[in-house]
Amino acid sequence: MNQTPSAPTASTHGAVLHDEVRPAWSAEVVSWLLGSPLSGQRLAVLDLGAGTGLGTRTIATLGHAVTAVDTSTNMLSVLQTSCQELPSEVANRITAxxxxxxxxxxxxxxxDAIICLQAWHWVEPEQATAECDRVLKPNGMMGMAWHTWDRTNEWVQALAAIVEPNGTPTDQTLSVPEELAGRGTFERKEYPLNYELTVDxxxxxxxxxxxxxKRPDRNVVLTKIRSLGEQAASPxxxxxxxxxxxxxFRLKQPGQPVVG
Structure with a gap:
């Protein structure tokens, strides 16, 4: 792994927790976001808002050179540590x-491609769109994705009742971000994700x-979630x-072949 010489700030506890408990990104999803490149095709990819590199590692494992960009040195330090456990040929494809x-x-x-996973809602859209236009090659691929709760599931509905006292928030994943509309044909695809984790x-x-x-009754909420998890845990x-x-979502620009 290649990394710029910047020291991580104070504590990485929150970043480590993020890496341990957030769901990863599958090769199937990432490959589709990249435009379903042919076997053996190697791309130069940006993982924008990469965090701890949950998507970065998948991109590199698929054989692509990937630059992970994030504002948090704590997050990037966790990515650097995780790369020590990857095969050297995979880790060497990653730059942070x-x-x-x-x-x-x-x-x-x-x-050749930009991927933004679970992060576009944090950006200043006009400036971010201009920067993506600047660094992306003509006919390059732009993809973004979010892990969302399957609200058709009864257990998820019970969890939502605990943490969403004001009702279900607006689903930002139903349409492409407004600032990217009109730049080509955006395709949308859904993938089921059966994420499993311990109660802790x-x-x-x-x-x-x-x-x-941020809730004043945070501890009460977490106690209720623990109880819900214990009831649902596999014996x-x-x-x-x-x-x-x-x-x-992936953006298919005019004249750009996309398969899969």
């Missing part, structure tokens, strides 16, 4: 750079959600099944 969607530290038209991991995950962390594995749907 401190930056943002509004300032991408890469040259003009240097990328479920509670840790819930504690990392900002809308839970054989101790794991709780937390059904998700991965909502994915």
């Amino acid at each position: 750079l401190t930056g943002s969607a509004e300032y991408i530290p890469l040259g003009e038209q240097s990328l 991991q479920l509670v840790q995950l819930a504690s990392s959600w900002s809308y839970v962390a 054989h594995t101790g794991l709780v099944r937390f059904p998700h749907i991965t909502a994915a």
